Amino acid sequence: MSNEGIASKPELVLEAGRTERQYWQDLWRYQELLYFLAWRDILVRYKQTAIGIAWALIRPFLTMVVFTVVFGNLAKLPSQGVPYPILVFAAMLPWQFFSTALSECSNSLIGNANLISKVYFPRLIVPISSVIVSFVDFMISGMIMLGLMAWYNFVPDLRILTLPLFIAVAFAASIGVGLWFAALNVEYRDFRYVVPFIVQFGLYISPVGFSSNVVPEQWRLLYSLNPMVGVIDGFRWAIIGGDAKIYWPGFTLSLGLVVLLLISGIWYFRKMERTFADVI
Template identity: 80%
Template sequence: MVNDQAAQRQELLIEAGRTERQYWQDLWRYRELFYFLAWRDILVRYKQTTIGIAWALIRPFLTMVVFTIVFGNLAKLPSEGAPYPILVFSAMLPWQFFSNALSECSNSLVGNAHLISKVYFPRLIVPASGVIVSFVDFLISGTILLGLMAWFNFIPSWRILTLPLFIAITFAASIGVGLWLAALNVQYRDFRFLIPFIVQFGLYISPVGFSSSIVPDEWRLLYSLNPMVGVIDGFRWAILGGQSQIYLPGFILSLVLVLVLFSSSIWYFRKTERRFADVI
């Protein structure tokens, strides 16, 4: 009788791994939840839309048209030896990936508050799944670039083989900034109003509609403090070939900043993660 009462009083305690090794093991154990969240967000994004995934094509295509008219036809800016639409779209791809990831990650924890407050799992899964959703949009938008290459009869050089490296750097930049914003948005909800401004402002200060080569040499290193400058230059170097060149000091600076953002974001996210369920 006593044993039965003791058994009834037993409680199941679910807690996070107390060591870093246990935490990363938990990430692997909860991989099915990661797949589920990513797939759910992909379905929700296009559910009950009239033209479905075409929305992932229309927005970057129209932005490319506007930038081509303004910077290519009216301002007559250099195109690094490639058709101007391809110059623009080779930058639109990483920028769209990065900006979408910020929007998805920043609100991911607040949007899944019902899940976070009830059950334990590594919270890193939530914003990471948002980056995957943005990567799907990136792949869909890539078909426009292929279409532009076919239309202009543009054949990339061997440099295109290095494109996965620059995609990986874009992943690191997206996760780095996304984790910072996701964690800060839990603590300070004002960030949800600041993020659209950051995305819009970043579009104009990044070399999306123009080549970074037009920036004066004495300002290029300072300009590279924007980590997306090195990412975009890397994409153009890989896709355009020919006259496209990477400003090496600026690219190294951007790469270092991306690595700092990535490592510091994981540190800050892990530091604040245990309080998410209480604050959210």
């Protein structure tokens, strides 16, 4: 029997833009999908929780209280001339943003497996939407910082105008590391067990509960290999002002690492992107 009369089933091929230029054009063309995914996750996060939006306030507030008691009241570490809760929360803002974005990004592709396996769109949209959702938490947590400033009658100086620059650096760090984790989690499913440990460990090796000034001078540059050190120091410099200082060699090193993580994260994600639909 001839096979000519047998109709073959059409093959579905999900193909990204053939060139880098087309890919980035597609990323802009699908911006509405980015907004939709972010808005969907925001609604799910706050509508399906018992205490709703208050959870974004309670978690960083309780962490701030613990660090204030341990490092401020018991260890008596210096507070750079400001109330210790303000010192801690100026660091909690970027750290919570980074850690939440990291956790959400690492699971973002797995959580949208059905969409990825059936429809073509630039996959970068998925982890970026997770970072946007984390930024909403960041903005909500900022209400605690405003409350602390009002409670302690603390008024920031003009350095506060530079805060958007350090927020941009925090964005770059979150997206860069998040893209690495998102791609690795698709390739190695057990990687999802590593992420919570990294987030927890990173909290204690980053200067969240204390000022990085307590680190001995000879170790400051090595300590700045943690890219969040520069981000946190930048936030404190902008919010606290006054006695807060930036260790510029370390900040430059941290900033360089953030740029490297962003570029390499995009490269690795794009390299693995064509296999996501098959692996997921």
